[in-house]
Amino acid sequence: MTGANVSRFLDEKAVSQPDVPALLVPRGRQPDGSIDYLKLSFLELAAEQNEWARRLRAKGIGKGSRVLLMVKPGLPLIAICFALFKVGAVPVVIDPGMGLKSFLNCVRKSQPEFLVGISLAIWLSRVFRKAFRSLRGKIKVGGPLERVSDSFSEEAAESTATDDLAAVLFTSGSTGAPKGVSYEHGMFEAQVEAIRTQYSIKPGEVDLPMLPIFALFNPALGMTTVVPEINPSKPATVDPEKIVRAIQQCQVTNSFGSPALWAKIGSYCDLHDIELPSLNRILMAGAPVPPGMMKQYRRILPNGQVHSPYGATEVLPVSSVSDLEILQGAADRTAKGAGTCVGKILEGVEARILPVVDGVMDASFLNNPLGVGEIGEIVVTGPSVTKAYDGLPEATSLAKIEKGGRTWHRIGDLGYFDADGYLWFCGRKVERVLAGDAMFYTDCCEGVINAHPKVFRSALVARRKNGTVEPAMFVELFKDQYPASKDDEKALLAEMKELAARCQVTEAIKEFHLHKGFPVDVRHNAKIHRMTLAKELNGA
Incomplete structure (x- = not known):
């Protein structure tokens, strides 16, 4: 299908709700302490998009151009991203918090042709020339409040099909190396419709997205972005x-x-x-x-x-x-x-639970899903399921199953369906602990320990000793609940062991350790890096 360019969502809202606020960007404080915002209507935001589109085209950026986007959250991020969609270019978005080494590796893998970014981004491209050697052009962008248009002027959108590449978004790399996920225009549209339908979102609502990438859905949903x-x-x-x-x-x-x-x-x-x-x-x-x-x-x-x-x-x-x-x-x-x-x-989404396999799965695996209550690997298909990782054919073959013209994605999670059709998450596949003949799943075990009133969160890891593996548990308490003495700590750990012993899922876990602060992912600061904890426990 042509005419699937997702930039049209902003163009449509500029017509249907031109004067409705589209974007509020903080720029200081009023005398009474309230936040002072730069406010743009949907028509004004569309004007910014169109002016950026003209500037991008003037620099040689067009359909299929790969553009590394390194811009702070605010007006330019949304306007430029939609402008890139409009000209048919492919924004490459890499999480800024993943650390410099991982970030530069992602830049090398994605092979961008252009860089659109703030001064720091331009400086990085000069200092780390090898990582940025694929670049043939750079465009400097100002801060979150930068405006480039003072009046609306039409700008034509590039004709794109639903299966044309729209963006490359990198995973956080919480359980492995970050990978670029190839998004097509039709996939974005499917996501928008799924979110609108599931949560009954209406035009005119006001959104505060605390993950910048989620702000890109709002023009399509008719929501104001704060x-x-x-x-x-x-x-x-x-x-x-x-x-x-x-x-x-x-x-x-x-x-x-x-x-x-x-x-x-x-x-x-x-x-x-x-x-x-x-x-x-x-x-x-x-x-x-x-x-x-x-x-x-x-x-x-x-x-x-x-x-x-x-x-x-x-x-x-x-x-x-x-x-x-x-x-x-x-x-x-x-x-x-x-x-x-x-x-x-x-x-519109279909999910199955398949037997756990660490290697490639072919289409035949889909014919034998597990039954109710059986824990296995969660695989999913639907209109928003991405088809490939960018430039990583081996990773793609490990994560995808092709059957009948549909792509199934292996999420890497373990779970099961209950008798009422609810999906239950048991943990990441790579974080399961096999001790002898017994399998321990992170979320199943941690849910038991997390029920203790003093526990903020816990983490199941593998204790490796003399060629054997045993399950062990790290426990992070609420900040005001840490024991004041060794005797208090010993008593608290005894409570943990007793709690674990009362449940069949955790009764074999005998080793518990208190921890002051778990290592977590940079994107959400919520996913526990259990592999890092395991290295800490085993002295690796």
Whole structure:
């Protein structure tokens, strides 16, 4: 299908709701302490998009051009990204917080032809010339408030098909090397429709996206984007007062963020007895959401709900679960070792549970899915499922199954379906622990220990000793719950062992260690780096 260019979403909103605010970017404080915003309507944002499109074309950027985008969250990020879509170019987006070495490796792999970025990005390209040697042009961009247009002027969009490459988005690399995921125009459109339908999002709503890439959905959904005051490379350093102020001042109705961010915001709201009545929904993703946090937000959101969408960079969304579904039964099962309920599969998406295989799977594996309650590998197909990793044929063959013209993605997660059709997440495949003949799954085991009132989170790892493997558990407590003495620590660890002994899933776990702060992913600051903890335990 032609005419599938996703830049049309912004063009359509510039016509249907030209005067509605499209973007609010913080630029300081008013005398009364309120946030001072640069405000742009949908028509003004479309004007910015079109002017950038003209500038990009003047620099030789057109259909198929690969463009490394290194811009801070704000006006230029959204305007330039849609301008790149409009001219048919392919933005390459790499997480800025993954560390310099990993970042430069991603640049080498993606082979961008152009760099559009801030001064620091231009400087990096000069210092690390080898990583950027594929470049043949650079465009310098200003800060989050930079405007390039003072009036609207039409600019034609490049004709693109649904299967034309639209962007390359890199995974966070939380359980392996980051990989570029190839997104087609039709996949973005499928994501937009799935999000709109699942969460009943209406034009005119106000969104505060605490992961910058999610702001790109808003022009298609007709939502106002409020840029949060947050460092995207260090999201856990967020000041909750600034987020709460933005929600209250802008009457935010929707927000996306990781559980780690919402934990800080929730604690602040509890401390100051704050409710957030404007919020219709909070989408928490990036890691399992603790049931206790969902219960906490039942008070904070008198008119809204917490939802936890499940998926991956390669396929999102797959399923979704609400706070009520968790609190009305699923949480109790999690505490008994059932894993984490991630909801029912979304309309248009199909998922199966297959026997666990570490190598390539061919189409024949799809013919023998596991039954209800059987733990296996989660594989998914649907209109938003990506077909390949950028320039990585071996990784693609390991992660994809082709059958009947459809691509199935192996998420790398283990789980099962219950008798009611709910999908349960048991943990990452690479993080399972095989000790003798017994298999231990991270989310199943950790759910039992996390039920202890002093536990913030726990992590199952493999203890390797004299050629054998035994399950072991690290435990991170809430900050004010750490023991004051060795005797108190010994008593607390004894409680953990007793808790584990009462559940069949964890009764074989005998080794427990307290930990002051787990290593986590840079994107969400929520996914635990269990492999790093295992190296710490085993002295590797």
